[in-house]
Amino acid sequence: MRSKKSRSTSVDIAHRAGVSQATVSRVLRGSPLVNPETRARVLEAVRELNYKVDHRASSLRTQRSGTLALLLFEDPTPDESHINPFFLSMLGSITRACARHRHDLLVSFQQLSDDWHADYEDSMKADGLILLGYGDYMAYRSKLEQLVEHGTHFVRWGAVLPDQPGISIGCDNFQGGQLVGEHLLGLGRKRVAFLGHASNHYPEFFDRYRGCDAALQKGGASMHADLQVDAESSEEAGYAAALALMERGRPFDALFAASDLIAIGAMRALVEHGRHVPWDVAVVGFDDIPMARVASPPLTSVIQDTSRAGELLVETLLKRVRAEPVDSVMLPPSLVVRRSSTVG
Amino acid sequence: MRSKKSRSTSVDIAHRAGVSQATVSRVLRGSPLVNPETRARVLEAVRELNYKVDHRASSLRTQRSGTLALLLFEDPTPDESHINPFFLSMLGSITRACARHRHDLLVSFQQLSDDWHADYEDSMKADGLILLGYGDYMAYRSKLEQLVEHGTHFVRWGAVLPDQPGISIGCDNFQGGQLVGEHLLGLGRKRVAFLGHASNHYPEFFDRYRGCDAALQKGGASMHADLQVDAESSEEAGYAAALALMERGRPFDALFAASDLIAIGAMRALVEHGRHVPWDVAVVGFDDIPMARVASPPLTSVIQDTSRAGELLVETLLKRVRAEPVDSVMLPPSLVVRRSSTVG
DNA sequence: CTGAAAGCGCTTACAG
DNA sequence: CTGAAAGCGCTTACAG
Numbered sequence: 001m002r003s004k005k006s007r008s009t010s011v012d013i014a015h016r017a018g019v020s021q022a023t024v025s026r027v028l029r030g031s032p033l034v035n036p037e038t039r040a041r042v043l044e045a046v047r048e049l050n051y052k053v054d055h056r057a058s059s060l061r062t063q064r065s066g067t068l069a070l071l072l073f074e075d076p077t078p079d080e081s082h083i084n085p086f087f088l089s090m091l092g093s094i095t096r097a098c099a100r101h102r103h104d105l106l107v108s109f110q111q112l113s114d115d116w117h118a119d120y121e122d123s124m125k126a127d128g129l130i131l132l133g134y135g136d137y138m139a140y141r142s143k144l145e146q147l148v149e150h151g152t153h154f155v156r157w158g159a160v161l162p163d164q165p166g167i168s169i170g171c172d173n174f175q176g177g178q179l180v181g182e183h184l185l186g187l188g189r190k191r192v193a194f195l196g197h198a199s200n201h202y203p204e205f206f207d208r209y210r211g212c213d214a215a216l217q218k219g220g221a222s223m224h225a226d227l228q229v230d231a232e233s234s235e236e237a238g239y240a241a242a243l244a245l246m247e248r249g250r251p252f253d254a255l256f257a258a259s260d261l262i263a264i265g266a267m268r269a270l271v272e273h274g275r276h277v278p279w280d281v282a283v284v285g286f287d288d289i290p291m292a293r294v295a296s297p298p299l300t301s302v303i304q305d306t307s308r309a310g311e312l313l314v315e316t317l318l319k320r321v322r323a324e325p326v327d328s329v330m331l332p333p334s335l336v337v338r339r340s341s342t343v344g
Numbered sequence: 345m346r347s348k349k350s351r352s353t354s355v356d357i358a359h360r361a362g363v364s365q366a367t368v369s370r371v372l373r374g375s376p377l378v379n380p381e382t383r384a385r386v387l388e389a390v391r392e393l394n395y396k397v398d399h400r401a402s403s404l405r406t407q408r409s410g411t412l413a414l415l416l417f418e419d420p421t422p423d424e425s426h427i428n429p430f431f432l433s434m435l436g437s438i439t440r441a442c443a444r445h446r447h448d449l450l451v452s453f454q455q456l457s458d459d460w461h462a463d464y465e466d467s468m469k470a471d472g473l474i475l476l477g478y479g480d481y482m483a484y485r486s487k488l489e490q491l492v493e494h495g496t497h498f499v500r501w502g503a504v505l506p507d508q509p510g511i512s513i514g515c516d517n518f519q520g521g522q523l524v525g526e527h528l529l530g531l532g533r534k535r536v537a538f539l540g541h542a543s544n545h546y547p548e549f550f551d552r553y554r555g556c557d558a559a560l561q562k563g564g565a566s567m568h569a570d571l572q573v574d575a576e577s578s579e580e581a582g583y584a585a586a587l588a589l590m591e592r593g594r595p596f597d598a599l600f601a602a603s604d605l606i607a608i609g610a611m612r613a614l615v616e617h618g619r620h621v622p623w624d625v626a627v628v629g630f631d632d633i634p635m636a637r638v639a640s641p642p643l644t645s646v647i648q649d650t651s652r653a654g655e656l657l658v659e660t661l662l663k664r665v666r667a668e669p670v671d672s673v674m675l676p677p678s679l680v681v682r683r684s685s686t687v688g
Numbered sequence: 689c690t691g692a693a694a695g696c697g698c699t700t701a702c703a704g
Numbered sequence: 705c706t707g708a709a710a711g712c713g714c715t716t717a718c719a720g
Contacts, residue, residue: 007466010713019691020691020692021714022693022715023690023691024714025716029715033689035689035690038689038690052468053713053714054468054712054713055467056409057714060398060401060715061695061715061716062696062715062716082436082634085429085432088427088436095451095452096453099452104452105451106449108439108448108449109439109443119396122396123398124399124401125400125448290429290635294638294640295638296638296639296640354698363706363707364708365697365707366699366707367706369698397698400697401697401698401712402698402699404696404698404712405698405699406700407712468713
């Protein structure tokens with residue numbers, strides 16, 4: 001139709017229903033100050049002409065777009081189309097949460113190096129931003145400060161830290177690490193290697209590391225600096241890190257990977273070098289991505305509640321947009337035990 | 345800033361630069377009819393006030409939103425956050441393609457049963473729609489017809505069929521099936537089971553089936569109705585279908601699953617029932633999702649070029665929006681051989 | 689309960 | 705090359 005006649009507007013509806021354009025608008029916005037019969041007539045015309053409110057015009061007038069933007073970034077950039085599966089799962093739950101809250105979602109991949117603070121909200125495309133991604137927190141932090149200073153509405157998925165700019169929703173990574181430490185200790189493993197960055201630059205990984213350390217210490221063990229190898233969250237990095245670890249020649253009977261991707265890459269390296277998982281080395285990951293169940297052996301991991309997380313991110317952001325008070329929140333993780341860590 | 349002073353407009357810029365608001369607009373749209381010095385002055389003011397064009401106002405005026413909408417649907421609805429990984433990968437490449445073409449992307453999950461034809465383009469939120477999903481084509485088709493009749497701009501990912509409403513970009517599923525059939529034949533396997541719907545209701549799966557059949561026939565074999573079991577694309581369905589297949593008691597030495605998820609579920613069932621993959625049964629999937637590499641044994645699969653697909657979908661849709669002529673396109677698939685089908 | 693009118697922030701003929 | 709003016713399609717005080 002639209003290809004032939006041009007799209008109808010509220011004026012067309014007004015005409016057809018024999019009312020003013022203002023009244024059409026009132027009906028469509030659900031204003032209570034409209035006579036029920038008038039309303040019925042307008043609605044009838046709306047149906048007949050298959051009319052839809054022009055979202056741009058209404059949003060220009062009301063100064064609310066009803067749209068949220070999701071900015072997803074990873075540094076270094078993953079090769080084409082290989083976004084971290086954990087973020088993809090978050091993307092799914094955020095999309096659903098947006099729909100529940102009757103908002104649209106704009107999705108965009110960004111480089112940490114991009115000028116992403118400058119775009120979506122400034123050009124009035126979105127009422128607020130959801131930030132999702134890994135990367136060096138020290139580089140990240142200054143961007144966040146700009147956003148705050150700029151008055152942009154945003155919520156970030158990530159570590160909940162004291163004094164951080166803006167607000168965050170994140171997993172309780174320390175507790176996640178503890179769950180892993182306790183599990184390994186219960187298995188009698190005390191020489192626990194850690195694959196992943198463990199510094200302030202990667203606070204999520206670092207908290208996982210420290211949580212595990214804290215748990216081990218209760219059992220008279222601890223993490224060892226010579227059993228820690230840096231790795232970003234990818235299979236390749238996990239593979240390389242496991243090789244580097246074995247190269248060092250220090251004994252270890254368990255391996256805690258900062259993410260499932262790292263764990264999966266590491267298991268490959270271990271097996272290729274004759275280490276049996278879990279007999280020689282119990283392996284635990286983090287995130288519980290779909291791949292974890294399928295890996296061989298199936299990977300013990302820490303579950304982050306992505307659907308709760310998506311809901312909370314959207315809910316919190318909408319509160320921020322409405323200038324209601326909000327707080328950072330940490331979500332409790334849980335452990336799922338599979339054969340990569342247990343014998344039998 | 346914006347939280348304190350209100351956002352600046354083109355009028356503010358005009359004022360500051362000592363020109364008319366119309367000139368500001370010309371500069372920002374890159375119009376050639378502006379004196380270079382004037383342009384410089386305007387740009388200076390833009391920078392100082394950190395001004396960004398209000399996208400809604402500009403889009404209202406130009407009647408172009410610069411936004412595309414991606415509608416993702418699956419029937420039956422997957423449980424929270426477990427979208428088919430193949431679609432997730434498509435989503436990634438579509439997002440990137442949109443960015444390359446300087447368009448924004450709105451993402452939304454839909455039920456096939458929803459009234460999705462009615463929304464995004466009608467309310468002027470998007471210039472066009474990308475449709476992505478599995479489902480009963482017969483139900484789907486009537487929706488497509490409505491879209492066409494309605495003059496909506498859309499491109500669909502899926503089977504390229506004669507007489508279909510609108511245009512499609514899809515994998516050459518028949519050829520994909522052929523590659524599988526030739527591969528299995530080369531391995532000396534002739535009793536090939538098929539897990540997945542094989543009817544007009546699921547044209548993509550059906551083409552894969554027929555392609556495989558065509559290849560087998562060249563080798564004096566063929567697909568058998570009693571070795572085909574319906575399954576939608578999920579691990580659970582694959583698991584159940586493999587059980588049903590074994591139940592029938594007909595011998596088979598190869599299994600072609602209509603998707604990797606089906607294949608992975610099926611392998612689990614096979615192994616649990618004492619069949620060795622690939623010795624007893626060579627297994628091949630379709631899609632080459634990330635899980636395929638990690639499965640045990642790693643899964644032979646058919647690669648669909650998702651990054652090319654995303655680019656083509658976006659490019660084609662934008663042409664449609666600009667009323668340029670476009671055609672449906674089939675992309676050539678390729679086979680990646682892993683240990684689920686080869687011995688040694 | 690309803691209408692006339694102003695205005696959201698741009699873009700683009702039109703006139704100079 | 706530049707400005708004044710109309711208009712994109714709505715929403716919402718204001719007056720009745």
